[in-house]
Amino acid sequence: xxxxxxxxxxxxKSPAASARLAKAPHFxxxxxxxxxxxxxxxxxxxxxxxxxxxxxxxxFNWLASVAGAGDGELPGWRCVDAFAGTGALGLEAASRGAAxxxxxxxxxxLVAQLQALKAKLSAxxxxxxxxxxxxxxxxxxxxxxxAVFLDPxxxxxxxxxxxxxxxxxxxxxxxAIYLEAARRWNDDEIAGQGLAVYRHLKAxxxxxxxxxxxxxxxx
Numbered sequence: 001x002x003x004x005x006x007x008x009x010x011x012x013k014s015p016a017a018s019a020r021l022a023k024a025p026h027f028x029x030x031x032x033x034x035x036x037x038x039x040x041x042x043x044x045x046x047x048x049x050x051x052x053x054x055x056x057x058x059x060f061n062w063l064a065s066v067a068g069a070g071d072g073e074l075p076g077w078r079c080v081d082a083f084a085g086t087g088a089l090g091l092e093a094a095s096r097g098a099a100x101x102x103x104x105x106x107x108x109x110l111v112a113q114l115q116a117l118k119a120k121l122s123a124x125x126x127x128x129x130x131x132x133x134x135x136x137x138x139x140x141x142x143x144x145x146x147a148v149f150l151d152p153x154x155x156x157x158x159x160x161x162x163x164x165x166x167x168x169x170x171x172x173x174x175x176a177i178y179l180e181a182a183r184r185w186n187d188d189e190i191a192g193q194g195l196a197v198y199r200h201l202k203a204x205x206x207x208x209x210x211x212x213x214x215x216x217x218x219x
Contacts, residue, residue: 033095077146082133137166151180168193
């Protein structure tokens with residue numbers, strides 16, 4: 001009877017190797033439009049949390065319904081992605097036909113990455129700006145935007161109230177605000193801005209809200 005061969009134990013990963021794996025670059029993809037399947041690199045930065053693919057797909061279906069357009073398109077829309085990060089939300093809007101998209105981001109390395117993506121895609125409708133997203137919205141003419149994307153860091157709760165106020169002022173009738181947060185917001189919390197929750201979903205730790213003017217949400 002032959003002896004059972006001994007299995008060679010798999011060596012444990014060193015802490016350094018585990019750290020390298022944890023920091024390995026990864027990607028999200030544009031879901032629809034002219035740049036469909038384009039990969040967007042996700043930098044290894046604290047607090048950088050791209051909107052999950054499933055959530056983005058649902059969000060842009062919601063927005064296409066608001067726009068009254070087929071195939072998830074947003075023809076002619078003016079948009080601001082106020083906390084751009086990877087640019088996934090704003091670039092998705094541009095890919096789907098938005099006429100003007102501002103990507104606002106404070107981190108200089110992420111701004112450089114967004115500028116490189118803009119050049120790579122020849123995205124003439126996209127403008128990249130380094131700065132404060134709330135300030136950018138406050139500079140925007142009142143009632144001029146079709147869509148505002150608000151996805152601030154979850155650990156900076158103080159950003160939400162001023163960002164919502166600035167977005168509500170800049171929103172045109174018939175437009176929509178996307179709010180991503182760690183908890184669900186209800187109508188009572190945003191009623192003071194003349195807004196109501198039009199759609200909501202929860203995916204993992206993410207609460208995704210589509211907000212509209214009260215008159216539009218109840219129409």
